[in-house]
Amino acid sequence: MLLSRHLCAARQGSRDGRCLWKMAVMSEQSSPVEKAVLEVTEVKKAYGPTLALSGVDMNLYPGQVHALMGENGAGKSTLVRILVGATQPSGGAFRLNGERVNFHSVSDAIKAGIVPIYQHLTLFNELSVLENLYSFDTATAGLLPPYLGSAAAETAKASLARVGLSVSLEQKVSTLKLGERQLLEIARGLQRNCAVLLLDEPTAALNAHEADRLLEVIRGLAAEGVAILYISHKSDEIRKVADVVTVLRDGRSVICGAPLKDTSVDELVNAMLGHAFAVVDKQMPVPGEIVLEAKQMVLVPGGAPVSFAVAAGEVLGVIGLVGSGAEEIGQALAGARDILSGSIAIDGQLAHPYSRRDAVRRGVGYVPPDRHEDGLFELHSALSNASASILKTVSKFFFLQRKKEKASFSSRFQALALNPNEPDREIQHFSGGNQQKVLVARNLVITGLRILVLTEPTRGVDVGARDKIHDAIVEATHAGQAVVLITTDLEELTSLAHRTLIVRNGQIVRELPQFSSPDDVALAMLEQE
Amino acid sequence: MADLPRYIGRLRMVPKSLWVLVAQFAVFSLLVPNFFAVSNFENILRVSSILMLASLGQAIVIILAGVEFSVGSAVALCSIVAVFAVQSVSVPMAFASGFVIVLVIGAINGTLIAYAKLPPFLATLAMLMLVHGVASLAVGGLPIEAPVSESFYWMGRGKAFGIPVPILLAAFGLVVHYILLSKTTFGRQIYLVGSNERAAHLSGIAVNRIKFLGYVAAAGFVAVSGLILTSRVASGQPNLIPNLPFETISACAVGGLSLAGGRGSTLQVLVGVLIIAMLNNSIVLLNLPTAFQLAVLGFVIIAAVVFQTTPDRFSFLSMRAAFAQKTKPQGDA
Ligand SMILES: Nc1ncnc2c1ncn2[C@@H]1O[C@H](COP(=O)(O)OP(=O)(O)OP(=O)(O)O)[C@@H](O)[C@H]1O
Ligand SMILES: [Mg+2]
Numbered sequence: 001m002l003l004s005r006h007l008c009a010a011r012q013g014s015r016d017g018r019c020l021w022k023m024a025v026m027s028e029q030s031s032p033v034e035k036a037v038l039e040v041t042e043v044k045k046a047y048g049p050t051l052a053l054s055g056v057d058m059n060l061y062p063g064q065v066h067a068l069m070g071e072n073g074a075g076k077s078t079l080v081r082i083l084v085g086a087t088q089p090s091g092g093a094f095r096l097n098g099e100r101v102n103f104h105s106v107s108d109a110i111k112a113g114i115v116p117i118y119q120h121l122t123l124f125n126e127l128s129v130l131e132n133l134y135s136f137d138t139a140t141a142g143l144l145p146p147y148l149g150s151a152a153a154e155t156a157k158a159s160l161a162r163v164g165l166s167v168s169l170e171q172k173v174s175t176l177k178l179g180e181r182q183l184l185e186i187a188r189g190l191q192r193n194c195a196v197l198l199l200d201e202p203t204a205a206l207n208a209h210e211a212d213r214l215l216e217v218i219r220g221l222a223a224e225g226v227a228i229l230y231i232s233h234k235s236d237e238i239r240k241v242a243d244v245v246t247v248l249r250d251g252r253s254v255i256c257g258a259p260l261k262d263t264s265v266d267e268l269v270n271a272m273l274g275h276a277f278a279v280v281d282k283q284m285p286v287p288g289e290i291v292l293e294a295k296q297m298v299l300v301p302g303g304a305p306v307s308f309a310v311a312a313g314e315v316l317g318v319i320g321l322v323g324s325g326a327e328e329i330g331q332a333l334a335g336a337r338d339i340l341s342g343s344i345a346i347d348g349q350l351a352h353p354y355s356r357r358d359a360v361r362r363g364v365g366y367v368p369p370d371r372h373e374d375g376l377f378e379l380h381s382a383l384s385n386a387s388a389s390i391l392k393t394v395s396k397f398f399f400l401q402r403k404k405e406k407a408s409f410s411s412r413f414q415a416l417a418l419n420p421n422e423p424d425r426e427i428q429h430f431s432g433g434n435q436q437k438v439l440v441a442r443n444l445v446i447t448g449l450r451i452l453v454l455t456e457p458t459r460g461v462d463v464g465a466r467d468k469i470h471d472a473i474v475e476a477t478h479a480g481q482a483v484v485l486i487t488t489d490l491e492e493l494t495s496l497a498h499r500t501l502i503v504r505n506g507q508i509v510r511e512l513p514q515f516s517s518p519d520d521v522a523l524a525m526l527e528q529e
Numbered sequence: 530m531a532d533l534p535r536y537i538g539r540l541r542m543v544p545k546s547l548w549v550l551v552a553q554f555a556v557f558s559l560l561v562p563n564f565f566a567v568s569n570f571e572n573i574l575r576v577s578s579i580l581m582l583a584s585l586g587q588a589i590v591i592i593l594a595g596v597e598f599s600v601g602s603a604v605a606l607c608s609i610v611a612v613f614a615v616q617s618v619s620v621p622m623a624f625a626s627g628f629v630i631v632l633v634i635g636a637i638n639g640t641l642i643a644y645a646k647l648p649p650f651l652a653t654l655a656m657l658m659l660v661h662g663v664a665s666l667a668v669g670g671l672p673i674e675a676p677v678s679e680s681f682y683w684m685g686r687g688k689a690f691g692i693p694v695p696i697l698l699a700a701f702g703l704v705v706h707y708i709l710l711s712k713t714t715f716g717r718q719i720y721l722v723g724s725n726e727r728a729a730h731l732s733g734i735a736v737n738r739i740k741f742l743g744y745v746a747a748a749g750f751v752a753v754s755g756l757i758l759t760s761r762v763a764s765g766q767p768n769l770i771p772n773l774p775f776e777t778i779s780a781c782a783v784g785g786l787s788l789a790g791g792r793g794s795t796l797q798v799l800v801g802v803l804i805i806a807m808l809n810n811s812i813v814l815l816n817l818p819t820a821f822q823l824a825v826l827g828f829v830i831i832a833a834v835v836f837q838t839t840p841d842r843f844s845f846l847s848m849r850a851a852f853a854q855k856t857k858p859q860g861d862a
């Protein structure tokens with residue numbers, strides 16, 4: 001065993017330079033004495049001619065939080081899918097408690113104590129919270145469903161409390177907010193007796209406060225002896241929660257299980273991207289004339305009216321806790337939600353009627369929070385996904401002009417570093433972060449763009465691509481577009497927004513000026529009125 | 530795996546149902562007497578033209594994530610209206626009125642589904658019964674005969690350029706269908722709406738209008754199919770072709786369209802229809818009882834769909850990969 005780990009290190013060292021060799025050796029010294037629960041050696045995965053994983057080594061130890069990092073498309077989710085038997089590897093092996101295993105279905109993996117929490121939610125929307133919490137058990141239960149009786153309800157309540165989710169057990173999942181669903185998904189995983197918990201970007205849909213709470217839960221589980229694999233693009237989170245880190249680049253582990261305390265941020269970024277990278281401060285333009293104005297807008301029956309305006313070249317930040325109503329404001333501005341009273345004006349003109357289609361005609365782009373349900377056409381190519389809002393512009397009479405369609409995106413895809421840059425590949429075969437890039441691209445190209453309403457535009461996107469999306473937003477403001485940025489990413493918010501509205505219970509409770517610090521915003525969100 | 534020749538990549542684009550069709554063709558050519566003959570091929574194509582055009586319509590609706598059960602009733606009412614018109618007015622008016630009545634039924638379906646938000650299954654099932662009832666009442670339950678007229682027979686029995694007219698119409702339908710789905714903006718919108726209605730709406734696509742127009746366009750294909758059949762049987766009957774909805778849905782499924790919507794091509798419809806047509810033809814050639822036809826059809830649907838929806842199990846590429854994996858020396862095991 002020890003020998004093979006050295007070999008892994010040596011192989012890495014010879015290919016990728018001294019620094020990685022050193023790190024792998026260090027990991028050897030500081031690894032816990034305990035035996036690994038899950039050992040992954042040289043795992044490979046080919047999708048037709050493309051290699052998604054070309055050799056991954058990784059060991060998970062009980063009580064340890066193991067971070068897995070890498071660019072969009074590096075192969076992180078693919079690795080999770082292989083570990084739980086959702087797809088079969090094309091090579092390599094993995095061992096559970098020293099024994100070679102190969103799961104043929106996810107339920108096998110769950111039975112063996114490996115519980116996945118995917119990047120893409122897998123709840124049953126039409127069932128209740130309780131039924132969802134027991135859906136893993138239901139799959140293998142006998143005649144009676146496992147969630148009957150008060151004991152089951154108590155266990156369910158305890159799992160909800162563990163992730164700090166306060167919803168009723170009878171509530172249908174379809175009535176929950178995306179952030180609440182994410183927490184429920186995690187609660188479902190926790191409810192199982194699991195030895196290994198695989199978390200694929202669990203905080204992507206959570207705000208900073210909820211994410212912190214989740215990180216605490218994860219630390220608690222590790223203290224109980226669970227081995228945890230934690231995938232995230234947020235390096236500050238990883239520093240808070242993880243002990244060791246593995247970095248994938250192009251489907252290969254270039255850092256295997258190095259202790260985080262000995263690894264600098266730059267080293268990690270370098271390993272992920274293959275080159276150094278630093279975020280340059282953004283130069284925001286001075287806002288011009290008012291473009292978009294919401295007057296006394298009421299969104300829910302009995303709700304308080306909200307009024308605000310956004311100017312050309314301005315980024316208006318909107319933030320609130322899950323369920324605060326920030327997302328709904330975005331929907332209304334984009335024409336994706338009816339307003340009960342009040343009005344929306346664009347360039348001084350009343351926008352009425354204002355369906356989503358009218359909004360697109362008036363040049364209003366909208367990136368919705370849930371890219372799978374509201375954004376993607378799973379069966380179609382990246383290109384058809386991107387061009388869905390400009391079909392008229394790329395058509396002549398009744399006919400699509402494919403060349404023009406393709407040409408509209410070649411530079412966009414390049415600028416956003418779509419990986420792989422194959423516009424004709426089906427969107428479902430892209431990694432999560434790359435799907436997000438396509439969704440952003442769709443809205444950046446809208447004909448006569450005036451306003452961009454962006455909900456979590458960099459959700460699940462790696463550091464490099466995040467910066468590229470930010471560049472695209474800055475570029476849009478310089479072109480005179482008004483941007484409404486609804487995000488839970490405080491860093492993103494404070495680096496881009498000219499002003500920030502804090503929303504609570506559907507009301508604007510405060511407005512923060514430009515250059516507020518992330519801590520200011522976090523405090524303002526929690527403040528009592 | 531990384532350096533597969535190009536052509537294998539292209540072969541993956543070919544619908545899997547085409548392999549079923551090729552295999553079926555080979556087997557029938559060898560085993561079924563009189564199958565491999567030009568006259569028989571012409572016969573297959575002529576007979577299948579009705580199913581072909583109706584299936585092209587059905588395919589549009591299926592790609593829109595819907596289903597159309599009223600095609601059989603629509604064709605029956607089409608025959609009755611056309612025969613009434615040819616009895617009392619003229620042949621052109623017969624064709625025109627038969628065509629329009631099917632379009633009207635399509636528009637009603639479209640309205641119920643796109644604007645009144647009825648589930649397609651229910652809306653078209655209700656229309657199946659409603660239209661059938663209207664058709665039966667119109668003729669008092671008994672077939673009505675068209676007067677002898679060469680020009681009325683032309684559509685179903687005539688020839689142009691030495692080729693039977695139904696075959697020409699089906700070929701024309703295929704071309705129009707192909708252009709509509711893969712070259713026009715409308716076609717792209719049909720796919721997007723069928724794939725994810727919410728996402729289509731949020732992208733600014735007029736989802737309701739696309740759905741409505743989709744049902745009307747589908748009715749256009751069904752109408753031509755109805756007119757060919759009316760002209761061939763030269764009568765109007767309320768029970769003209771009650772199995773049509775099931776046969777068209779089967780043809781689409783066998784061809785490889787996803788009944789969940791969002792996916793499917795004209796080529797797949799063509800292949801699906803030919804598979805079913807060859808099967809029916811062989812049952813006749815083998816002098817098997819027609820009761821056989823339904824049973825065999827059911828079996829073929831299951832077999833063809835299972836073959837196509839288990840992507841990797843049968844594929845030579847993945848078999849090779851699995852083999853390579855098994856025979857590879859295992860590190861430190
Ligand atoms: N079903 C599939 N068919 C073909 N290629 C696929 C398929 N699924 C994934 N891929 C490819 O495999 C590679 C790895 O994807 P994966 O989803 O594992 O990335 P990831 O590291 O999770 O990225 P992200 O951070 O964006 O979620 C990508 O290049 C992707 O395009
Ligand atoms: Mg992923």
